[in-house]
Amino acid sequence: MLKYWIYWVNDMKTLSTVHGAISIVNAIATGQGSALGISLETCAEVTLTSDSLVEVIINNDKSENIGLAQECFKLVKMKTSESCGAKIIVNSDIPIGRGLKSSSAAATAIILSCLKAFEIVMTEKEILDLSVQASKNSGVTITGALDDTAACFLGGLVVTNNSSNELLSRVIVNDDYSILIHVPNHKSYTKDVNYSGSDEFIHSLDTLISMALEGNYLSAMSLNGMIYSRILKQSNESAILALRNNALAAGLSGTGPSVGVICLSENKSSILDSWKNLDGDIITAKINNEKGL
Numbered sequence: 404m405l406k407y408w409i410y411w412v413n414d415m416k417t418l419s420t421v422h423g424a425i426s427i428v429n430a431i432a433t434g435q436g437s438a439l440g441i442s443l444e445t446c447a448e449v450t451l452t453s454d455s456l457v458e459v460i461i462n463n464d465k466s467e468n469i470g471l472a473q474e475c476f477k478l479v480k481m482k483t484s485e486s487c488g489a490k491i492i493v494n495s496d497i498p499i500g501r502g503l504k505s506s507s508a509a510a511t512a513i514i515l516s517c518l519k520a521f522e523i524v525m526t527e528k529e530i531l532d533l534s535v536q537a538s539k540n541s542g543v544t545i546t547g548a549l550d551d552t553a554a555c556f557l558g559g560l561v562v563t564n565n566s567s568n569e570l571l572s573r574v575i576v577n578d579d580y581s582i583l584i585h586v587p588n589h590k591s592y593t594k595d596v597n598y599s600g601s602d603e604f605i606h607s608l609d610t611l612i613s614m615a616l617e618g619n620y621l622s623a624m625s626l627n628g629m630i631y632s633r634i635l636k637q638s639n640e641s642a643i644l645a646l647r648n649n650a651l652a653a654g655l656s657g658t659g660p661s662v663g664v665i666c667l668s669e670n671k672s673s674i675l676d677s678w679k680n681l682d683g684d685i686i687t688a689k690i691n692n693e694k695g696l
Contacts, residue, residue: 415451416449417448417450418446418447419446419447419512419513419515419519419695420444420446420512420695420696421444421445421447421515421556421695422442422445422508422555422691422695423443423444423445423503423505423508423688424439424440424504424507424508425504425582425656425661425663426438426439426502426551426624426628426655426656426663427560427562427615427620427623428608428612428615429627429631429655429658430546430550430563431631431658433609433612434546434564434565434566435564435566435609436550436551436612437550437560437561437562437563437612437615438504438550438551438553438560439559439560439576439620439624439665439690440554440555440557440558440559440560440561440691440693441503441582441663441688442582442688442689442690443496443497443508443686444495444496445494445495445497445505445512446493446494446512447472447509447513447516448492448494449489449490449491449513449516450489450520451485451487451489451521452487452488453487456488457472457477457489457491458488458490458491459473459491459492460491460492461493461499461509462495463494463496467499468541470541471506471509471513471541471543472493472509473541474540474541475510475513475534475537476517478514478536479514479518479521480517480521482523483523485521489520491513491516493509495508495509498586498684498686501587501659501660502657502660503584503586503656503657503661503663504548504552504554506543506551507538507544507548507554508555510534511530511531511534511555511556512695514534514537515696527694528570531549531556531570534552535547535549535552538552546565546566547565547568548565549563549564549565549568549570550565551657553570553573556694556695557694558691558692558694559576559691560574560575560576560620571616572616574618575692576620577690578689578690578692580665580666580667580689580690581666581687582663582664582665582687582690583645583671583685583686583687583688584661584662584687584688585641585664585683586661586683586685587659587682589660604633604634607630608630611623611626611627620652622652624653624654624665625642625652625653625654626654627654628654629642629654631655631658631659635655635658635659637658637659639662640681641662641678642664644674644677645664645666645674645677648673648676648677649666649667649670649673649674650664650670650674652664653665
């Protein structure tokens with residue numbers, strides 16, 4: 404197992420970068436999920452301080468709850484005998500509360516930066532476990548979000564069993580594909596979601612996991628989006644428009660409201676043109692196969 408060797412930099416100021424992800428199969432109903440890394444970035448800067456306070460600044464949305472960041476620092480600090488505090492600064496181009504794994508990316512980036520600050524060596528599995536635990540402890544996830552965390556940290560296409568905290572598969576995928584994301588104006592936090600209508604789709608969702616494991620992640624993503632748009636009562640309009648304009652895959656990401664699209668570069672313009680009357684923002688990105696640093 405690859406180990407991450409941690410070192411001091413910049414007079415105890417450390418920086419780590421982790422990428423975002425989009426859903427292939429949402430784990431919220433079955434405990435098994437799949438996600439794909441994308442090129443949006445979250446950077447976490449940590450500076451250890453002599454007092455015991457943990458100051459958190461989330462530059463892209465200062466109204467966001469800082470509990471996740473504080474929990475990440477707490478879990479790493481527990482591995483040491485130190486009594487210090489920290490200043491944590493998070494910068495991200497991942498919209499928060501839109502289904503694009505902003506919490507998983509932030510947690511992992513903060514943990515990596517804290518490990519550097521304390522000069523702690525951990526395996527990839529241990530880093531994933533810490534990030535998942537921080538997300539659970541702070542209440543930002545229902546399933547533990549191992550699928551989201553693994554896609555953000557490891558890159559590529561991942562399939563996980565969140566219930567048993569097991570990484571089932573991680574593969575490099577074709578990064579020539581383009582990513583388009585429709586981001587509606589409203590937020591949707593996983594912890595607030597009602598997924599009580601998901602039982603009738605359990606068999607179908609299990610089948611989608613098998614599809615993702617077999618490499619048929621494009622079809623799995625589109626079908627997952629259709630199912631979860633129904634379960635979560637989220638609009639699937641932008642996904643349908645994209646598929647009508649030759650997208651390879653399109654569907655709701657996470658609990659929404661964002662819709663992710665995978666397409667060939669020559670089809671980007673027609674998809675974007677079909678979205679011109681939709682509310683919200685449009686993000687263009689690439690597939691990410693690189694690990695967080």
